[in-house]
Structures are given as C-alpha cells and as structure tokens.
Amino acid sequence: MDGTEPVPEVSASAKRISLVSPLRAAIRIRRRIRTLKKTNLQLDLSGRKSADSTKLSVVRRQFSTERGSISSFDAPKFFNFDTPSLEQVALSSLQRRKKRKRSRPVLYPGNGKKYLPIEHKSKAKRCLILFIGIVCLQILNAIENLDDNVLKYELDGLEKTMQREVFGQKIAIDKIMDILKDYLATHWHNKPLVISMNGPSGVGKSHMGRIVAKHFRSVVESDFVLQYYVMHNCPNDSNVATCEAELTNMISDMVTRAEMEEKIPIFIFDEMELMPPSLLDTLQGYLKLNQSNEYLNAIYILISNIGGNEVTKYFLQNVSSDVLNVPQELHHIVQSSLRQHHSIWDVAEIVPFILLEKSHIANCFLDELLREGLYPDNRNVENLAGELKYYTIRDKQYSITGCKQVVAKVNLLHPYT
Template sequence: MDGRKPTLKSSQKVSLLSSSVRTVIRLRRTTQVLKKGLPSRDSPSKVLQRQQSLGKVKAGNQASFQGSQYFTFDTSAQPPQSIKKKKKRPKNPRVLYPGCSRKYLPTEHKSKAKRCLLLLVGIICFQILNAIENLDDNVMKYELDGLEKTMRREVFGQALAVENVMGLLKDYLATHIHNKPLVISFHGPSGVGKSHIGWLLAKHFRSIIGHEMVLHYFTQHHCPEGVPAMSCQLELSKMVTEMVTQAEVEEKIPLFILDEVESMSPDLLDTLGGFFHTNQTNEFLNAIYVLISNFGAKEVTDVLLQNVTMDLLEAQRTTEHLRTILSPVLSQIHPLWTSAEIVPFVLLEKSHVRSCFYEEMMSEGIYPDPNHIERLVSQLGYYTKGELELAITGCKPVVGKVNLL
C-alpha cells in the first residue's frame, strides 16, 4: 500500500446514487397513495405486509384504549347525529332595488263585483226615494198642511187634539191601499170644539175631493125621533156603499163625519160598526170615519179637575191617561169603539172663551170692544182650580150671546 485512499469506481458511484434516488421516489409514491387513497404500484407482498403492520398498530391502540383505567368508551352507542342549526332570518326584510331602476308599487286590480254592488245600492236608494216622494205626493194631494194651519188658527185650547188628528190623517192618507178603515172618535164635554173640528174637516175635504166624497151626518137631522130604526139603517148603509164604490173608481178616500153619535140607537150603531170590520172588500177599507159624541164627558172633566197643569209634558201624560180611562167605558157602550182611535178634548180656559167671543164678533161684523167681551165672558160659569178658571160649557153659548147683541 502506498498510503493512498481507496477510491470508488465510477460504476459503484452510479449504483449508490441510483439506489438513494429510488428510495426517495418510493417514499414519495407511498405518501401520495396514502393521501389520495389510490392503490400503490408496489408488489402485492409488500402491500400485504404494510396492511398487516397497520392492523397490528390499530389493534394495539384499541387494546390500550379499552384497558385504560381512566377512559371507558361505549362502543354500542351510536354516534350522535349532527344537529342542524336553523338559520336566523333577519327581521323586517327589506327589498333592495338597484340604484339605476325605478320603484313601482304593486298594481291593484279592481274587481267588477264592486261596480255591480254600487249599482245595486244606487238602485235601492233610488227606489226608496221614489217611494218617499210618492207618499209625499199623495199627502200633498189632500193639502193637509193648509188644514192644520186652519185648525190651529180657529180651534182654541185643543193643541194636542189637533196634533193627534193631523198625525192620524197624514199616516192614513200617505197611501191608497189599507187593511182597515180609519176611525177617529172625539170625546169630551160640550162646547170644547169637537163639532167645530168636524165642520172644518168637512169643509176642507169638500174643496179637495168634491162634495160627493164627504158625508156630514147629523143623527137628529137624518134620523129624528119617530122614524123607524130600520129605515135609518138602510139609508145610512146605502149612502156609505154608494160613496165608497164611487171613491174606489176615482181612487179617492171618502170622509164620513157622524155627529151626535150619542143619539144613535143600538141598531144604528150596529150598522155603523159593520163598516169598521177588516174582512170586507177593498172599497170599504179605504175610508175615514169621524165619530163625534159627548160620551165620556164626565170622566174627562173629573180627570182634568184633578190634574190641572200648564206643563205641556204633563198635559200629554194626562191625554194618555184619558185614553186608558175612556177605552173600557166606550167599549161597554158598543164594541165599535174597540177599533177607533180615541181623541180626548180638554176643558177650555177663560182666555180661550175670550178668544171665541172675539172671533165670533168679528165674523158677525160687530166691533170687538174689550170691555164688552170681558162682560160677556164673566157671565159664563167656570171651574176654579187655584188661579186657573175652566169653562163649564166651553164656547157653546158664545154664538147665542153674540146674536143677541
């Protein structure tokens, strides 16, 4: 040996380098196979050895975990399912529009059913207004407003009675079709204005619907004493039948004013009451009957003397009380009053009698001297109730005293 280091041949250097490169390449392929799960290109024997070694390592690890004194695992339990978290929706979401576009509200589609409904409502309202106008036209045909003014001007001390009569006439004359005739019965003491209102009614309706449509029946004149009751019945029945028949043809409502009903015989009252029934032909149902009598005069006087007042509300209550008292009394006289509208007339005050003298003297062309009128008023009798004086005979003696002047 000459002290030189041994040198490797070039073929040995290449073999050593190639073996190291092959090892690096093999390790890289193994790592790539493990990462990607792809089968490696190694020989089947090497792959089998590698799997056996991995199985031993896993078994050892599992045995160590199972034998641990600190941790125990229940292998039978299933792993918990993943809980899905609900996404929270933002409150009051807003619609964002692009900045370059216009904002339009959603269009509302109008329904045609609304138009039909509005049309139906309009038709119904028109029909109602038309019906009201027809009622007003029918009432205006009889000019009841003028009649009311005349009655309030010429009838003294009977404001409630006039109001009741006009209310009944307006309600009945609003239409031409009825299910029963209108029967109005005046009751009260003598001289309080019952016959005067009957005379005003007859005068007004004669000027409106004609003389042939108004019958002013005075019992003592049309059926005096000594005349057989049968003839009076036939005559009254004939007059009523002819009038209602003609009125039905002309589409008018006749007026029958029957004064002095207290002088009628029971048979004549039966004949009169037969016209008030509801089970009749149409022409007998469209009629107005006004009964004037002194029945119930005592009851009216007694109630008024016990409840004398100047209050209007109390006077209305007194009028209602009078109706409740008169109804059973009149029903005992004859059943025809069960179908009648009772209108009580109150006693007249001294001031009302003074007005009666003034009007009568003016109508006769006599100068109404106040001193002369006061002397005539003082000659009549009065009920004294406190400071109030109520005339016993009303205005009945006024005409006779004025005629003596």
Template sequence: MDGRKTGGSLKNSQKLSLLSSPVRAVVRLRRSARLLKKGLSPTDPQRKLLQRQISLGKAKLGGSSATLLGQASFESSQYFTFDTSVLQPVTRTGKRTKKRKSRRVLYPGSSRRYLPTEHTSKAKQCLLLLVGIICFQILNAIENLDDNILKYDLDGLEKTMHREVFGQTLAIENIMGLLKDYLATHIHSKPLVVSFNGPSGVGKSHIGWLLAKHFRSVMGSNSVLHYFTMHHCPDNSSTPACQSDLSKTISEMVTQAEIEEKIPLFILDEVELMSPALLDTLGRFFQTNQTNEFLNAVYILISNLGGDKITDVLLEKVAGGVLQPQWQAEELRTALRPVLNHIHPLWALAEIVPFVLLEKNHILSCFYEEMMSEGLYPDPSHLESLAGQLRYYTRGEQQYAITGCKQVVAQVNLL
C-alpha cells in the same frame, strides 16, 4: 451508572445551552426595541447599531437554534398538547331544527313571468245596478209621500184649525198627526177611525165642520160625507132603513174613491144618539178583513160620550195642582178607553182624541170672534160682562166654562 449519569448530564447541559442562547437573543431584541421606542433619532449611530443587532438576532433565531428550541420546548411541554387522539368530538344534545324553505314558484320556460291579473266579475255590475234601482225606488217613494200630503194641503188645514178653535192645541196636534201618517200613502191594512170625545161646547163639532169644508175643497164633495144622526136618522123606528142607507152610501163612496185614487172622509156627528144596531152596521166597516177599497177610508166619530169622565179627571188634577199639559192627552185617553168600550166594541178599533174644558180666556176669544163676524164692536168691558153671564167650574184661580162656547152665539144674537 456513573457513565450513564455523566451522559445524561451532558445531554441536559446541551439542551440548556440550546435553550439559553435563543432566550438571550430574544431578551436582547426586546431591550433594543425598547430603546428604539424611547425616541432615538434616525441618524443616531446608536440607533443604527441597535437595528443591526435586531436583524442579526432575527437571523440567528430563524436558523437551526430556533428549530431546536421549538422541538425541545414542545417535547418538554407538560401543559399543551396537539395530540388529536386525546381530543374527543363535541356532541350537541339539542337537535337543530331545520327551517323549511319555501318553495319557489317555477314558471314554464316558454311563458313570460308576470303577476296574475284580476278579472272583473259581471255580478258586481249587476249588484251595482240593483243598488241603484233600490235607491231610485226609495227616493221615488219619499217623493210620492210628499206629493200625497201636498195634495190634501194638510198644512193649510192645521193653520185654519189653530186660528178658529180655542183651547184645544193638544187635540189639534193629535188629529193632524194621525191624518198626516195615514194620508201619506194609498195602501193601508185598516181604515183610520178617530173618535172626538169631550164635554159639550168645546169645539168637537166645529173641527168636524172645518174638516168637511177643507176636504170638499181639495177632493170634491163626492169623497166627503158629513153625517148628522138627528138629521139622517131622527127616529129609532127607522133604524133598519138608516142602516141600509148608511151602508149603501159608504159602499158607493168607497168604490168611487178607489177608482179616482182618493181616500174618502166620513164625518159622523152626534154618535151618542145612534142606536146599537146602527153602531153595529158602522162597526163592520172598521174591520180589517175587507177588500182593499174599504181599508182606504177615514172615519171621524164625534160625540159627547165620556165628557163627564174628562171633566172629573181634569178638575181633580187641577185641584191637586197638576197642570202640566203633557199628561192630559194620555191620561184622559186611558180614562176614556174602558168607558167607550163598555158602550160599544167599535171604539176598540178607534184612536181616541180627548177634548178638554175651555178656560175663561178662551170664552172671551169666542165672544170676540163671534162679535167680529156679526159686525159688532168687541168692547173689552162688554166682552167681560157677556163672559160673566156663563157658568164656570172654579178651582182656585182657574175657571172652566161648563157649557163651553155653545151659548156664545145665542148671547151675541140677543145684542
């Protein structure tokens, strides 16, 4: 046992000696390095001595002592091991998703590599040509509409009506709007039927006379008919003959106007004196189930029908303080529609244009124009005395002539 102990102690002492000498050499090297870092000059003999010691220590460490130190330390190490049998391979639980690589486009070796060229389709050229044709047709149609309106000189007609007719601004604007819309083209689905309704002496017949005069000058007398019931059909017993004559006249004028590419104008005054049979004959020309030439026509119906209704509604609104002109045309048209439809169904196909009562200042204007046309001096005091001889509806400060300007001509002729 003692021999074994002494042998083991000797081995341990040898190992310690083997380990201590290199350690001491390392400590000396570290001390020498620190002294060199403190700033010894290169020519200092102590610096040279230290450098010699460091080189000697490195040589000793590079020999067998270093190998023994390494082997002993690695064998006695309890903390580090390089045994690969102990290590286990690290496995990852998550699966790595492989990115799909996009396939490269391969070109034949005998051809050149270039991008495909865009080929222009002939359909695009045809489409552009079609769009150009449509635009040209639209511009041509617009020019044709303007040409039609210029042919009838509707602007000159409107100026004449505003100059010679007093107190009917809304009625004139309504009439001109209907004529401009209808006469802008020569193709229609129904004839234009306009009904002038209002009290006596407010300018309905005068506007009819201006329309007949104007359209005769621009289209010729063959395309305009100014029909007076008292003149063309004075007796009710001759109603069948009046029906035949009126139907024949309208048919001939419409046929001739179609050949000349014109729209005929029929002005029918004193419609309130027409018999129901004559109204039936006239109403047949207002229907839509006719040939094309009968659809291209303008009919103007002038009558005093509904004049009392217009007077009542207007005076009621004036008494209530409602004087806005915006409501007049629409509200009067709404009030007239059932009254006219009860008289005859043909008014259901007509555009109603109501004429309102004339104020006293409008009567003064009528006297002024009539005296000027007769060559008389229109003295203001004389005009007031003449206007004062007429009868008026008085509502507050407003005065409306009962008979309008109908008696003006007679009063001036007595001067």
C-alpha cells in the same frame, strides 16, 4: 401389477378445449345481452318497466345459471365482464338532474323600481254598486210620491185653520194632524182610519168636524164627504131599519165612486151617543179588516160626548199637576168609558178634548163677533165671557158649558134681532 387400475392421463390439449368451450358460450351470452340492451330495452323513468324488461330479467337469470356453471371451472379472477348497465346509467343521470334542480342559484333583486301587484277590479262589484244606486233611487222616488200624496190634501192649510178657529185644544189638533198625515201618505191601506173625538159639551168637537168637512170638500170634492147627524138623519121616532138601509147605500155608493177616482172618502158622524145600537152594529161592519179594498181606503170620524164627565172629573182633580203632561192616563179613562157603551170604539184612535179656560171663551166671543160683522170691543167681550158659568179652582176658571152659548149671546147683540 398390484391390481389397481391405471388412471388415464388427460392431455394438455384436452384441458384447453374443456376451458375454452364454456368461455365462448359466456362471451356469446354477454354479446346477446348487449344487443338486447341497445335495441329493445326501454327504461321507464317513472319506475315502471316495459315488457322487454321482463325478457331481460329472464336472460339475466339464464346468464347467472350459466355463469355459475362457469365458476365451477378455474376461471381467471382478473377477467371481469361487470360493466354498468343502461338502467344504472339512466338512474344515475336522473339523480344528477334532481340534485341540479335542488341546488338552484340564489337570485338577488335588481336595482329597478318596485311596484305593487295590480288589483284586478271585479265586474260583480260594479253590478252591486249599480243595484244599490237603483234601490236608493226607488226609495227616494217612493218618499217623494208620499209627499205628493199628502200635498194633494193640503193638510198644512187644514192645520192652520184648526189652530186659528179651535181654541184651547192644541194637543188634540196635533194628534189629529199626525194621524191624518200618516194615513193619507198613501192611497192603499189594510184597514180604514177611525178617529173618535170625545169630551165635554162645548169644547170644540163639532166645530172641529165642520172644519174637516169644509176643508175636504174643497180638496176632494163634496161628493166624497158625508156629514151624518144622528138627530137629523135618524131621529128617535124613525124606523131604524130604514136608517140602516140608507146608511148602507150612502157608504157603499160613496166608497165605490171614490175608489174609481183613487180618492179617500171621509165620513163624519156627530152625536154618536144618540145612535141606536143596531145602527152602531151596521156601521161597525164597515170598520173591519176583512173587506174589499175600496172599503179599506176610508176615514171615519166619530164625535160624541161619551166620556165627557170622566174627562171633566179627571181634569179638575189634576189641575194642580199640568194635565198636558198626562194625556195617556186621560186616554185610558175615555177608552174604558167608550168600550162600555159599544165595541165600535175598539178600533178607533181616541182624541180627548179638555175643558176651556175663560181666556178661550173670550176668543170664541171675539171670533163670533167678527163673523157677525159686529165691532169687537174688548170690554164688551169680557162682559159677555163673564156672563157664563165656570169651575173655579185656585186662580183658574174653566167653563162649564164651553163655547156652546157663545152664538146665542152674540145673536142677542145683533141690531136686527
């Protein structure tokens, strides 16, 4: 005996038992994993795992540790339990589906007819067209109402009367008619209309005022037309305060009655150059904008000789150049003269009247002879026209007094005078 302890020999049966017992344990674990996969494992295809998947991971860790312990033994290399899991199978099937979706077959168009896509009509477009149609009808109706309101005053007849009875004032007639048509197109206004007729004596201003008064008396009744002559209604020796009270009562009463019947009253003031300043101030109070509605719907015609000398001077200086082409300059000259007299003309539409030629004076005599029932002899008419005084410039003659003396001359020819 050399002192070494003898090594106990392990029998073959003991070695076989030591290899079989861990192998059986591995087989049991593997079977348990398979049963868990078949019964409880649910794979979320969106990438999220259920609560059982966490249990499966824990079991796999345990199996890996036990398998590591088994690998310490001399296990045979050909014995392999690595089979594809259910999770891998599901992922592979999902990838196949994606590949199938990507590789869709190409579809070619058939031999049938091709049609454009149907356009669906919007109901909002129909409503818009209907709204536009309603607005157009309303505009047309408003225009017709304006025409009806103008026809109510028969301004065409007034214009024909002016052209027939007032001679040599075509520009003044056209301007007055344009102003009246614009104002009388509607009944509601934001300010009263003020027309100022200015020019030398005898050129037809007062005659124009009488024609307007006569026409509107036949159209809107005589109760809504006032002719105010300063020398007659308020002479120099009268009390101005009484004239102011009378004028105030006449205007207020006429305006109130006209508003009730929806008519526009007309006030014609002649001989304005003789009106006292205080009475001009009273009249100016009715021409302002900040008044009640009934005072805004009215027409005021102011007739005066103010600016007549300026018109005559300008006309004679510019007779070589056609004065009909420079009415704007003549308007400014008259306007400056009127503003120096009183501020009532600041809101007025100024209509200048020009000088009359000798042919116009002859027409005045002819018209007056027909009115008096006398025979209109052309030679007699020329003789009467030649008795008046004229401005002679080049080949033209312009009357100094206009048609002012025509009536007196014709009265001398009357057999009963």
